[in-house]
Amino acid sequence: MLKSKKNKLSNLFFGIFIVLLIIPQTRQPIQVFLQKGLAMFSPSVEAKADQKQLESYQWKLTDLNGVPYDFKSAEGKVVLINFWATWCPPCIAEMPSLVGLHNDYKGKIEFLFVSNEDKDVVEGFLKKRDFKIKVYxxxxxxxxxxxxxxxxxxxxxxxxGKIVIDKTGASNWNSDTVRETIEVLLQE
Structure with missing residues (x-):
């Protein structure tokens, strides 16, 4: 009898959880919350033998104000590139760690936050969260x-031009591992 009540209660909670995932207004916050658990882990540094070489710096971007940026200007610098979107739960989950890293290392390394979204959407996202980063x-x-x-x-x-870290998915970019790696790269 007790096991039957536990099963019913468990099924009820599972059903509510599924319904919350179906509703657009509650789905994204739940997904972001779950991704934040994954974003607690630092990304892995590639072994030297596995690091791929960036051969071309031929890439043109523009910031949200229309100011052009030539990736060629990043050659010879330590660069962090983040491809993201405002609708992406793992992107939202890891963004605070990226912003924290950016706040401490801007001017020391080149940060490129890259999004294909509409300018107004990106600006609204950044303003709502008080993120002071330049998006391209x-x-x-x-x-x-x-x-x-x-x-x-x-x-x-x-x-x-060696790709030292290549991470797809949410991660903790403001970790000791990333900071130590950046410090070593700045000394090279």
Missing amino acids: QPISSVPEILSTSTIPRTLLISKA
Whole structure:
């Protein structure tokens, strides 16, 4: 009898959870909450032998104010590129850690937050969360080694153009591992 009540209660909670996932207004907050659990982990640093080489810096972008950015200017610098969108729960979950890293390393490394979304949508997202980052939109093809069909995708690139971290999915970018890796890359 007690087991039957537990099963009924369990089924009721499961049913409510499924209904909440179906409703658009509650689905995204639940997904972001679940992704934040995954975003507690730091991304892995690629073994030196597995690091891919960025061969081309031929990529043109523009910031949300229409100011052009030539990726060629990032050559010889440590670069962090984050492909993201405002509607993407894993992107939303990891964004606070990226913003924290950006706040501490802006001016030391090049940050490229890249989104294909409408300017007004991105600006509204940033304003609502009080994120002070510059977001870019591509105006030419992304170099093939950087291109992605899945977001978020974040890459940390050395001054020599080696892709040191290549992470798809939510992660903790404001971790000791990432910070230590950046410090080493800045010394190279």
